[in-house]
Amino acid sequence: MTSLSNSLPAGAEPHPVTMAVGGEVSDFFALLKPRVMVLVIFTALVGMVVSHVHIQPVVGTISLLMIAVGAGASGCLNMWWDADIDAVMTRTAKRPIPDGRIQPGEALAFGLVLSVGSVLVLGLASNWLAAALLAFTIVFYAVVYSMWLKRTTPQNIVIGGAAGALPPIIGQAVVTGSVGIESLVLFLIIFIWTPPHFWALALIKSGEYAKAGIPMMPNVAGPQSTRRQIIYYSLVLFPIGLAPVALGFGGWLYAVTAFFGGLGMLAFSVHVFRNREGEAERKAAFGMFGFSILYLFLLFAALLAEQSLGLFRAVMV
Amino acid sequence: MENFPTPRRLTPEEAKRQRQRSIAIAAVLFTLVTIFYVLTIAKLGPQVLNRAL
Structure with a gap:
């Protein structure tokens, strides 16, 4: 909000604001x-x-x-x-x-x-x-x-x-x-990908969010519930990531990327679930956060390469 | 006539920033003009050249 202190939680100190001419x-x-x-x-x-x-x-x-x-x-x-x-x-x-x-x-x-x-x-x-x-x-x-x-x-x-x-x-x-159905599926992939991506970061930064009074999932439901939900979303993301193949606009390159990428998301989410203390917890959450970015990038890059570089080879005939 | 207070002089740093912002605004306006021109020609297509002289 425009006033720099009107909705901060008690005890939170905003940084000093220096006035500048533009x-x-x-x-x-x-x-x-x-x-x-x-x-x-x-x-x-x-x-x-x-x-x-x-x-x-x-x-x-x-x-x-x-x-x-x-x-x-x-x-x-x-x-x-x-x-x-x-x-x-x-x-x-x-x-x-x-x-x-x-x-x-x-x-x-x-x-x-x-x-x-x-x-x-x-x-x-x-x-x-x-x-x-x-x-x-x-x-x-x-x-x-x-x-x-x-x-x-x-x-x-x-x-x-x-x-x-x-x-x-x-x-x-x-x-x-x-x-059309193609963009609706891409919408769904990003939509389901967002919670595990952000909650991985929120697990590391929960203290910061608490200080700012933002009710992120780890602060409200607790880190353990958040880790479970990260796994659930990764499980749902796996078949949705493969939907372009079933619908015929994702070829072999995309299919392989989505399959192994989806498995990677699941593996990282389980890793986050298992590592709950100290430096191991931080590393696991950072790993999940970083891999989720790579996963989404590779999925979309595979589609782009198939459609624009002539690499498309249909999986479903 | 009412006497307005003399505005304070900008420091060299502030003047430099103001000049950079002015140049950026000019560049954005020029880009906008180019966008509208190119868009118009692109939408009209090759038919724009096909007219009786």
Whole structure:
């Protein structure tokens, strides 16, 4: 929230805020969460290529750029709203707003202008279904997740994960003007992948989240329940990861990647469950967190390679 | 006429940051103009050249 101390739990001390006359250009860029933008471009691009519909390259490129800008804008609004809790967590205390390099009002204006601009340009470049889906994603992340779920329920990242899972659907809407089964399956993969990914990090950072008053699963249900749920989600993720093969848009390369990747996720989740103390616990959770990123990247990279480099060999005949 | 207070002078560091932000805004505006131009031509397609002179 804009006031840096209005909803902090008792005893939490925000970092001192130094007043600055405008931040650097790089500070504004940091507000857009560039690493998330890269992931959004990547997953939206895969949503486009699995649709098998030709799109004018200029229109496709500009549409991808607008999806990335829209995602960045929602990240900016998230940082504006969460400035108070970012200030008490070491991982986020150096972000531009809690560090005092950018004023909350500047970030709010920046995020709103980019949100409206990206939706309008996407609508003009491709179609208004894609634009409406981008607008929904921004509102869902900035309002439903950041302003409502994040501080009220341990299911915050489960439900809020939908926002991060939508880019493939927007990508498919850009090229086809509709939403098909392919992008819905990609949505489901990211949606089910999100909880084990974030809870692995939350297990390590539970003290930080407690200090900021965020009800993450390890803080509310306890670490043991969280570890069990990580296994459940990894179990569900395994068959969903293989669904593109069953539906015919994932070939042999994807099938092998999803099979061994899914097994890897299960193995890491069991490893997290078994290692509950000290350095072993930390290493296991970090391993799960790191592998989950690799798993999602390889899955989408395999689909992209099959569809765009002609590597597709059907598994189901 | 009302007398407004004289605004304080920016430090060299602040002036430098302001100049960088101005350049970034100009670059974004130029990109936006280019996007609209290229998009228009791309949407019109090759038919844009096929007209009676």
